[in-house]
Amino acid sequence: MQGQTEQEAQLAGLIVESLNLEDINPGDIDPEEALFGDGLGLDSIDALELALAITQKYGVQLKADDNDVQEVFSTLRSLNAFVEKNSS
Amino acid sequence: MTEQRSFPLTDRKADQIIALGAVGEIRVDSFMAQSICLSRQLPKHQYVINLCADRFQFLLGFCAALIAGQCTLMPPNRQSQTLERLRMVYPDSYSLGHSGENDYEMIPGDVLHMEPGSVDTQVPEIPANQLCAIAFTSGSTGASMPNVKYWETLREGSLSNAKLLMSDVVGRVNLLATVPPQHMWGFETSILLPLFFDAAICHLSPFYAQDIADALQSMPSPRVLISSPVHLDALLKSGVRPANIDRIFTATAPLSKQLAQALEARFEARVLDIFGCTESGILAIRDTSREELWTLAEAFELEVRKDEVVIRAQHLPEDVALPDLIELVGDGRFRWLGRHQDMINIAGKRGSLTDVNNRLKAIPGVTDGVIFMRYGSINRLAAMVVAPGLKPSDILRELKSQIEPVFLPRPLYLLDKLPRQETGKLSTKAVAELFEEIRNSRAARDTR
Numbered sequence: 156m157q158g159q160t161e162q163e164a165q166l167a168g169l170i171v172e173s174l175n176l177e178d179i180n181p182g183d184i185d186p187e188e189a190l191f192g193d194g195l196g197l198d199s200i201d202a203l204e205l206a207l208a209i210t211q212k213y214g215v216q217l218k219a220d221d222n223d224v225q226e227v228f229s230t231l232r233s234l235n236a237f238v239e240k241n242s243s
Numbered sequence: 244m245t246e247q248r249s250f251p252l253t254d255r256k257a258d259q260i261i262a263l264g265a266v267g268e269i270r271v272d273s274f275m276a277q278s279i280c281l282s283r284q285l286p287k288h289q290y291v292i293n294l295c296a297d298r299f300q301f302l303l304g305f306c307a308a309l310i311a312g313q314c315t316l317m318p319p320n321r322q323s324q325t326l327e328r329l330r331m332v333y334p335d336s337y338s339l340g341h342s343g344e345n346d347y348e349m350i351p352g353d354v355l356h357m358e359p360g361s362v363d364t365q366v367p368e369i370p371a372n373q374l375c376a377i378a379f380t381s382g383s384t385g386a387s388m389p390n391v392k393y394w395e396t397l398r399e400g401s402l403s404n405a406k407l408l409m410s411d412v413v414g415r416v417n418l419l420a421t422v423p424p425q426h427m428w429g430f431e432t433s434i435l436l437p438l439f440f441d442a443a444i445c446h447l448s449p450f451y452a453q454d455i456a457d458a459l460q461s462m463p464s465p466r467v468l469i470s471s472p473v474h475l476d477a478l479l480k481s482g483v484r485p486a487n488i489d490r491i492f493t494a495t496a497p498l499s500k501q502l503a504q505a506l507e508a509r510f511e512a513r514v515l516d517i518f519g520c521t522e523s524g525i526l527a528i529r530d531t532s533r534e535e536l537w538t539l540a541e542a543f544e545l546e547v548r549k550d551e552v553v554i555r556a557q558h559l560p561e562d563v564a565l566p567d568l569i570e571l572v573g574d575g576r577f578r579w580l581g582r583h584q585d586m587i588n589i590a591g592k593r594g595s596l597t598d599v600n601n602r603l604k605a606i607p608g609v610t611d612g613v614i615f616m617r618y619g620s621i622n623r624l625a626a627m628v629v630a631p632g633l634k635p636s637d638i639l640r641e642l643k644s645q646i647e648p649v650f651l652p653r654p655l656y657l658l659d660k661l662p663r664q665e666t667g668k669l670s671t672k673a674v675a676e677l678f679e680e681i682r683n684s685r686a687a688r689d690t691r
Contacts, residue, residue, distance in 0.1 A: 176654075
């Protein structure tokens, strides 16, 4: 598994905490693994909850270009990249 | 010679606006021309699985299919397993989408980007008994239950909806929906309503709060938002300030009075709660901020039985029984008392708690277990399981292949023994107490 950067580790922690994924260790989330459907198995309710947690912590509003809700969220790495890019 | 009854595809006037598309305002007459043009180009099959997330494309695909005599299948989700199963049951079908992936048919660019403008087109007539669509509910066994929709039913239902939802509206409304057009709630409001009422549907299907705000910004007023409690709660908490909303319609889950009032205060919009189901369509409306009682649409009749309510209407092909408990109050008003204990509803998906529990206990290695509803800001299921030798992820993986993702319990705690009484029964109270105990002890144990 690829290693997590420090920012990715922090975001992984936020994912586990805000979504009550109690049996998952944030450090075990592969940055390139799918967050939705397969992989971590998050669903659309999680997407909303996580978006809110991210807004509250990083001040970033998530946006989905292209009608593809899951694009930004596809992996921990892509999600983190979005957050970093849009944080001031 | 028997006369075949039919109804026009739309009641609206040629120069009215039916959609706010990517190309701009789309008139009814150009939309009819587009639909007719597309209907001639569709692959020749009996069924079309309409997966368009873009609302205008869904509407266009649906109308073209109607004209071509094809029935639109509306899958409950986009999971590959669901779509594969659907294609197996309806082999004479094709998928219509717009992402260009796999074997989706895409709406040809020249049809999609047809110049809007005045076109002399006859509005097609659709036979009253034409099978237009099949909606699918998440059945209690996890398999989708088909629900057939004939043109007459969809038309009469839409006229009823227009009366119930928009009777006090003057002039054109502009609709934005966050709910998928494949779900009955999204279908009736964002797809069918514009065919029978002076409403223009925005082509966008926003998900995140900022996207919703941006979409509203792009629309003229009056703006009507069609959404659900989960989404509206997220919108409220996000802090975004969208352009002025005239009214908000919400359905798929109970709306709390608190959320209704908070939405009204923040957005200065009327918030109207809608009660309905896939089988019958929209049934009733309530001003949840102010009232407890629902107002039933005039087209329907309710009969209260022991653990269910039976819904009847002239335009429904058959009576519908719902596992809901209601109390008729007279004058077309009723009180909703709750759902039959076994039925759960999460994110608009219905399921049976008993069924989910049976599946859990049938997993090899699970000797005992209970899945129950956890109430919080977002309702979810949680589980406590006795399964020596298994990890939570093993059990979840097994369940995942059988039930809707939103029904997967979270969290799932492993323990040595469930607090069953001597009779073998498990009281709700004991389950709740034990769960809280485990949760608290875990929270105390975790150090960060």
